[in-house]
Amino acid sequence: MADIKIVLDESEIPTHWYNVVADLPTTPAPYLGPDGKPVSPEAMTRIFPPALVEQEMTTERWIPIPEAVRDIYRLWRPSPMYRARRLEAVLGTPARIYYKYEGVSPGGSHKPNTAVAQAWYNKQAGIRKLSTETGAGQWGSSLAMAGAMLGIDVRVFMVRVSYEQKPFRRSMMETWGAKVFASPSTETESGRKVRAADPDCPGSLGIAISEAVEEAAANADTNYALGSVLNHVLLHQTVIGLEAKKQFEKVGDYPDVIIAPCGGGSNFGGITFPFLADKAAGRDLRLVAVEPASCPTLTKGHYAYDFGDTAGYTPMMQMYTLGHDFVPPGIHAGGLRYHGESPLVSLLYHEKIIEAIALPQLATFEAGVMFARAEGIIPAPEASHGVRAAIDEALRCKESGETKTIFVNLCGHGHFDMASYDRYFAGQLDDFAYPQEMIDAALDRLPRVDAA
Amino acid sequence: MADIKIVLDESEIPTHWYNVVADLPTTPAPYLGPDGKPVSPEAMTRIFPPALVEQEMTTERWIPIPEAVRDIYRLWRPSPMYRARRLEAVLGTPARIYYKYEGVSPGGSHKPNTAVAQAWYNKQAGIRKLSTETGAGQWGSSLAMAGAMLGIDVRVFMVRVSYEQKPFRRSMMETWGAKVFASPSTETESGRKVRAADPDCPGSLGIAISEAVEEAAANADTNYALGSVLNHVLLHQTVIGLEAKKQFEKVGDYPDVIIAPCGGGSNFGGITFPFLADKAAGRDLRLVAVEPASCPTLTKGHYAYDFGDTAGYTPMMQMYTLGHDFVPPGIHAGGLRYHGESPLVSLLYHEKIIEAIALPQLATFEAGVMFARAEGIIPAPEASHGVRAAIDEALRCKESGETKTIFVNLCGHGHFDMASYDRYFAGQLDDFAYPQEMIDAALDRLPRVDAA
Numbered sequence: 083m084a085d086i087k088i089v090l091d092e093s094e095i096p097t098h099w100y101n102v103v104a105d106l107p108t109t110p111a112p113y114l115g116p117d118g119k120p121v122s123p124e125a126m127t128r129i130f131p132p133a134l135v136e137q138e139m140t141t142e143r144w145i146p147i148p149e150a151v152r153d154i155y156r157l158w159r160p161s162p163m164y165r166a167r168r169l170e171a172v173l174g175t176p177a178r179i180y181y182k183y184e185g186v187s188p189g190g191s192h193k194p195n196t197a198v199a200q201a202w203y204n205k206q207a208g209i210r211k212l213s214t215e216t217g218a219g220q221w222g223s224s225l226a227m228a229g230a231m232l233g234i235d236v237r238v239f240m241v242r243v244s245y246e247q248k249p250f251r252r253s254m255m256e257t258w259g260a261k262v263f264a265s266p267s268t269e270t271e272s273g274r275k276v277r278a279a280d281p282d283c284p285g286s287l288g289i290a291i292s293e294a295v296e297e298a299a300a301n302a303d304t305n306y307a308l309g310s311v312l313n314h315v316l317l318h319q320t321v322i323g324l325e326a327k328k329q330f331e332k333v334g335d336y337p338d339v340i341i342a343p344c345g346g347g348s349n350f351g352g353i354t355f356p357f358l359a360d361k362a363a364g365r366d367l368r369l370v371a372v373e374p375a376s377c378p379t380l381t382k383g384h385y386a387y388d389f390g391d392t393a394g395y396t397p398m399m400q401m402y403t404l405g406h407d408f409v410p411p412g413i414h415a416g417g418l419r420y421h422g423e424s425p426l427v428s429l430l431y432h433e434k435i436i437e438a439i440a441l442p443q444l445a446t447f448e449a450g451v452m453f454a455r456a457e458g459i460i461p462a463p464e465a466s467h468g469v470r471a472a473i474d475e476a477l478r479c480k481e482s483g484e485t486k487t488i489f490v491n492l493c494g495h496g497h498f499d500m501a502s503y504d505r506y507f508a509g510q511l512d513d514f515a516y517p518q519e520m521i522d523a524a525l526d527r528l529p530r531v532d533a534a
Numbered sequence: 535m536a537d538i539k540i541v542l543d544e545s546e547i548p549t550h551w552y553n554v555v556a557d558l559p560t561t562p563a564p565y566l567g568p569d570g571k572p573v574s575p576e577a578m579t580r581i582f583p584p585a586l587v588e589q590e591m592t593t594e595r596w597i598p599i600p601e602a603v604r605d606i607y608r609l610w611r612p613s614p615m616y617r618a619r620r621l622e623a624v625l626g627t628p629a630r631i632y633y634k635y636e637g638v639s640p641g642g643s644h645k646p647n648t649a650v651a652q653a654w655y656n657k658q659a660g661i662r663k664l665s666t667e668t669g670a671g672q673w674g675s676s677l678a679m680a681g682a683m684l685g686i687d688v689r690v691f692m693v694r695v696s697y698e699q700k701p702f703r704r705s706m707m708e709t710w711g712a713k714v715f716a717s718p719s720t721e722t723e724s725g726r727k728v729r730a731a732d733p734d735c736p737g738s739l740g741i742a743i744s745e746a747v748e749e750a751a752a753n754a755d756t757n758y759a760l761g762s763v764l765n766h767v768l769l770h771q772t773v774i775g776l777e778a779k780k781q782f783e784k785v786g787d788y789p790d791v792i793i794a795p796c797g798g799g800s801n802f803g804g805i806t807f808p809f810l811a812d813k814a815a816g817r818d819l820r821l822v823a824v825e826p827a828s829c830p831t832l833t834k835g836h837y838a839y840d841f842g843d844t845a846g847y848t849p850m851m852q853m854y855t856l857g858h859d860f861v862p863p864g865i866h867a868g869g870l871r872y873h874g875e876s877p878l879v880s881l882l883y884h885e886k887i888i889e890a891i892a893l894p895q896l897a898t899f900e901a902g903v904m905f906a907r908a909e910g911i912i913p914a915p916e917a918s919h920g921v922r923a924a925i926d927e928a929l930r931c932k933e934s935g936e937t938k939t940i941f942v943n944l945c946g947h948g949h950f951d952m953a954s955y956d957r958y959f960a961g962q963l964d965d966f967a968y969p970q971e972m973i974d975a976a977l978d979r980l981p982r983v984d985a986a
Contacts, residue, residue, distance in 0.1 A: 084544070086608035092539045156538035157616070157910050164609070168683065186638060188910030190949070230907040231620065250952035257906050257955050454709050455682040458609050458640030497642070497949040500702035503709050 086167055088329045090160035095152055096324040099317045102355040102426060104143035105362060107433055110313075110425055111400035114387060118531045121397045129298040129306040131207035134200065137314040145317060147199075154198045154231055158187040159321065163329040169456040170476070177479035178335065179472055181492040182326050182353060185459065189254075191417075191494030192349055193224035193309050196318035200307045201228035211235045211304040213297040215265065215290030217244055218416025219251025220462075220494060221309030226260035237304075239265035239273075239293040242285035244416060251498050265290040272296050272393055287420060288392025288406065295395045310346025311390060311399075311424050319352025322491065327356055330489075337367065337489035339475060343467040344371035344380065344438065345417045347424025353491040354436065355426075361435070371427065371438040372467040374415055374446075375515040379404055379423045380431050380438035382521050387531045390422060398529055401428040404516070405524025414443070414502035414511070415463040417494075439471060442513035446470045447506040450496065462494040463502055538619055540781045542612035547604055548776040551769045554807040554878060556595035557814060559885055562765075562877055565849035566839060570983045573849045581750040581758040583659035586652065589766035597769060599651075606650045606683055610639040611773065615781040621908040622928070629931035630787065631924055633944040634778050634805060637911065643869075643946030644801055645676035645761050648770035652759045653680035663687045663756040665749040667717065667742030669696055670868025671703025672914075672946060673761030678712035689756075691717035691725075691745040694737035696868060703950050717742040724748050724845055739872060740844025740858065747847045762798025763842060763851075763876050771804025774943065779808055782941075789819065789941035791927060795919040796823035796832065796890065797869045799876025805943040806888065807878075813887070821888040823879065824919040826867055826898075827967040831856055831875045832883050832890035834973050839983045842874055850981055853880040856968070857976025866895070866954035866963070867915040869946075891923060894965035898922045899958040902948065914946040915954055 103110060112120035126135045137145060147155075166179040184192035204212060212234055216222025222238040229236035238260050245252060245264040252262050263269055265285045266276035270293040276283050283289075291308075298306035308315065330336050340357060344350040354369045361367045371380055379402045388403040390396035401423045408421035423431075430436045450466035452473065453459070461469055472490040479486050496503065505511050555562060564572035578587045589597060599607075618631040636644035656664060664686055668674025674690040681688035690712050697704060697716040704714050715721055717737045718728035722745040728735050735741075743760075750758035760767065782788050792809060796802040806821045813819045823832055831854045840855040842848035853875045860873035875883075882888045902918035904925065905911070913921055924942040931938050948955065957963050 086605065087544045087610075089541050089543060091541060092536070153538065154910075157620075158539075168609075188906075188912065194910075227906075227910055231910065249956070250949075253952035253956045253959075254912065254949075256959060257903055257912055257952070259907060451709055454640075455711060458606075458646075458679055458683065460640065460706065460709055497702075497706075500705035500709070504701070504705045507705075507708060 085165050085333050088163040088333050090325060090328055092156045092160070094328055095155050095159050096147065096321050098144040098146050100320040100324060100356045101140060101143055101145055101317055102358060103141050103313065105359055106429065108429065110429055113397035113399050114531055115397055129295060131203045131209060131305060133203040133206065134314050137317055138312060148202060151199050151202050155321070158194070160325045161186050161322070163326055166457055169453060172452065172456045173473065173476050173480065175476040175480040176483060176485045177476040178485065178487045179476055180337070180487070180489045182322060183459065183492045184322065185492065185495035189220060189224035189227055190497060191220040191224065191462065192319060192322060192352060193221045194227060195321055195352070196309065196315045196348065197224035197228040199318045201225065201232045201234050204305050204307070205232045205234055209234065209303065209305045211237060211301070212307045213237045213239070213294040213304055214307045215239045215287060215294045217241050217287045217419060219244060219248050219498065220417055222260070222262070223251055223254045223258070224309070225307055226255040226258035229260060230258040236260040237297065238262045239267060239290040241265055241287060241290050242283070247501070248498060265293050267293060269293065270296045286392060291391035292393035292395050295391065310348040311422065313426055315348050316351035316355065316424055316426055319348045320355050322352040323354060323356035326353060326489070335487055338486040339368040339370060340489045341370045341372060341468050341471045341475065342491040343418060343464045343493060344373050344427065345420050345464065347427035349491055349493045351424060351427055369436040370471060371431070371436060372471045373438060373440050374418050374467065375440040375442045375513065377404070377419050378440040378516055379421065381440045382516065382518065383423070384525050384528065385428060385432050386528050388422060388528050398531055399425045401425045402431065403528070404521055405527050407527060408524060414499065415446070415467060417464040418467065441467055441470050442515065443511055444513050447503070447511065449473050459492065460496040461492060462496045462499055465493045468492065537617050537785050540615040540785050542777060542780060544608045544612070546780055547607050547611050548599065548773050550596040550598050552772040552776060552808045553592060553595055553597055553769055554810060555593050555765065557811055558881065560881070562881055563852035565851050566983055567849055581747060583655045583661060583757060585655040585658065586766050589769055590764060600654060603651050603654050607773070610646070612777045613638050613774070615778055618909055621905060624904065624908045625925065625928050625932065627928040627932040628935060628937045629928040630937065630939045631928055632939070632941045634774060635911065635944045636774065637944065637947035641672060641676035641679055642949060643672040643676065643914065644771060644774060644804060645673045646679060647773055647804070648761065648767045648800065649676035649680040651770045653677065653684045653686050656757050656759070657684045657686055661686065661755065661757045663689060663753070664759045665689045665691070665746040665756055666759045667691045667739060667746045669693050669739045669871060671696060671700055671950065672869055674714070675703055675706045675710065676761070677759055678707040678710035681712060682710040688712040689749065690714045691719060691742040693717055693739060693742050694735070699953070700950060717745050719745060721745065722748045738844060743843035744845035744847050747843065762800040763874065765878055767800050768803035768807065768876055768878055771800045772807050774804040775806060775808030778805060778941070787939050790938040791820040791822060792941045793822045793824060793920050793923045793927065794943040795870060795916045795945060796825050796879065797872050797916065799879035801943055801945045803876060803879055822923060823883070823888060823890040824923045825890060825892050826870050826919065827892040827894045827965065829856070829871050830892040830968055831873065833892045834968065834970065835875070836977055836980065837880060837884050838980050840874060840980050850983055851877045853877045854883065855980070856973055857979050859979060860976060866951065867898070867919060869916040870919065893919055893922050894967065895963055896965050899963065901925050911944065912948040913944060914948045914951055917945045920944065
């Protein structure tokens with residue numbers, strides 16, 4: 083069997099990122115400050131370097147990737163694309179299933195694609211320290227790696243419950259030289275406040291973001307970096323989809339449906355955005371975001387202005403949200419536990435250009451195990467959401483006899499998630515669908531603004 | 535910077551394994567049974583399929599790789615080769631450092647290269663179950679993966695101390711469907727005997743081998759599989775060196791020295807054997823095996839006949855050995871804790887065709903951290919032995935001004951070894967050099983045989 087692993091040469095790493103803002107049907111709504119007015123670029127440079135603020139705001143279609151960033155990309159890019167022939171055989175489907183595998187990066191996920199870019203632009207701007215938050219640890223470890231390579235100190239606020247349950251993600255960050263704090267920490271005012279109120283607080287992504295932003299805002303030599311949601315983060319991830327287009331060309335195929343797990347949106351945007359122009363030009367192509375039923379931001383959330391963090395330190399963004407005080411249940415796909423959603427992905431969903439589905443946890447683990455036994459790679463629980471959706475699509479093709487081409491982004495491996503596989507095998511995981519009445523109630527707590 | 539990641543297309547996966555026995559200066563000594571007579575192929579088929587027994591004995595230079603095995607290889611092969619430009623810059627060396635990265639396999643090391651081949655030949659022979667031992671877990675998980683793909687039940691006897699300290703390697707094997715037992719177990723006579731004598735026995739690789747061999751010998755539908763030492767295992771690993779030769783051609787370079795960690799020898803043999811013919815033809819090429827100072831089989835062991843396991847169930851093999859009752863200290867490079875050594879690697883060392891060095895543990899961890907911060911990839915502790923030796927060689931080049939080409943096999947990542955990095959950072963690891971008098975004393979306990 084040929085065409086199982088479709089590789090590109092390092093010379094084929096994209097030279098530009100693709101900015102979907104250039105091709106949107108409507109202009110994205112501006113970010114708003116506490117006064118309800120659009121946030122100025124100058125205000126954003128308090129915690130971001132000018133080049134990233136520009137990328138956040140620009141409508142240019144193609145943004146050149148600095149050669150120094152491409153040089154680091156070469157360590158794992160181009161990432162391989164696979165035809166999942168063994169999985170197809172197990173399913174007995176006439177569909178062709180392809181996956182792009184981002185787990186080959188040293189951090190084990192797609193996150194280094196933007197971590198390296200962000201660290202590099204900060205370095206150029208004379209920044210010596212970056213502060214950030216991490217939940218499951220994939221983002222924190224990716225930024226730690228980028229910091230090690232570019233000579234920037236990285237300080238990571240890691241949600242306390244993850245800090246304790248995932249000690250090896252912490253070890254990984256420390257191996258790359260980062261300082262890691264269990265959040266809420268004693269390092270920041272916001273952390274100390276939470277600890278005073280609740281000494282046993284297990285932490286949340288919202289609290290950790292507040293700590294990291296506070297530290298960056300308070301120190302001139304320190305900036306803030308984040309792993310998803312914002313435009314410039316999704317921009318950097320478009321290398322995934324751009325490479326995939328070349329790989330499909332090489333193999334003489336083209337997807338009918340592209341599937342990707344969707345938490346903050348960087349993985350979904352990274353793989354789908356470069357295909358959007360083809361769809362706009364009339365190509366029959368479905369783009370499906372997959373989220374957990376326990377955190378159904380797109381499928382059940384409100385399209386409204388909301389904060390990116392619990393404390394309300396960030397600007398307000400127009401996006402799908404479950405409410406910034408949303409407390410996600412303790413599911414194991416930590417990367418998908420976020421109350422909000424990328425404004426760009428939200429806009430595309432609102433405009434009905436993309437689709438979204440929500441899946442229960444157990445079905446995703448079942449799919450992860452099936453994938454591991456067929457294809458070898460053990461997916462991260464986040465990635466298993468995409469795998470489940472791809473399997474379901476392939477099984478529908480089996481019913482109908484359609485020979486569709488299904489493409490899924492396998493965004494990371496599960497090497498640091500084996501404890502959740504253990505719990506799955508021991509029957510200790512359950513399904514939790516976030517109740518509609520709780521979501522409806524959150525509507526009353528959203529900030530009141532008039533969109534510009 | 536070009537030529538950082540040197541990739542091959544899947545069509546360039548080797549079609550044949552290279553059998554170094556065809557090119558050895560002397561004939562390898564036969565394996566001996568308990569009666570001191572050469573073991574017959576028939577006797578070996580009690581626990582191995584005929585095709586693997588034939589590979590173990592053959593002097594044919596090229597052995598065709600079955601297409602079904604190549605099809606599974608496509609999931610991670612050809613593995614990438616890298617020019618370590620970032621590490622070179624950190625060291626300030628004029629040397630060129632390359633590494634071949636086997637951590638891209640789903641098992642995270644080079645072990646699946648032989649696991650898949652062994653499982654396939656057993657499947658062809660009608661075998662339904664494979665039993666094996668594992669220490670650190672890299673081999674056991676690789677065979678578990680191969681079993682999942684080929685429909686063979688895999689039963690793994692995992693050294694108890696590792697079973698308890700490395701629960702996630704166990705989870706990984708279970709995700710691929712294997713049954714894992716802490717060894718000594720109650721599954722076998724030899725296991726029960728050890729437990730009766732010492733209920734708290736932490737286990738050893740020697741005991742686990744005895745359990746796995748006993749189970750295979752006692753059940754007609756069960757065979758035994760092992761991850762190193764024997765000729766056919768090293769044969770399968772030559773895909774590494776064969777690919778590397780193509781990759782060097784592609785980049786227009788050739789190594790002056792090839793470095794690889796050496797435990798049972800499969801990693802070292804896999805990368806170096808395909809280069810041996812060039813050396814024999816007069817090319818100035820050094821081949822350096824790196825072992826831990828705490829388990830200095832080649833550098834301090836005896837070249838003699840000895841058993842492969844503690845209980846003496848295996849045939850006797852002429853090899854470098856520290857004595858089959860050798861108890862390795864608890865270092866963290868579990869894959870290098872073996873009393874013996876591949877007979878083929880032993881012969882080459884005895885004939886002074888290859889070199890060997892022994893390194894202390896702390897220096898290898900220091901090198902692993904340096905490598906991670908420069909190149910991104912966090913090496914397994916076994917792999918860090920090669921990295922340390924490569925760094926030392928590169929630093930000597932810096933002194934002398936030589937522009938040597940150094941090539942090292944990065945045999946696996948450290949994702950399941952982060953606890954040992956933690957202990958390194960906490961200052962809890964130490965160096966232990968196995969004392970010469972203990973090694974000398976082992977000589978008296980070697981089996982007495984007259985080599986044929």
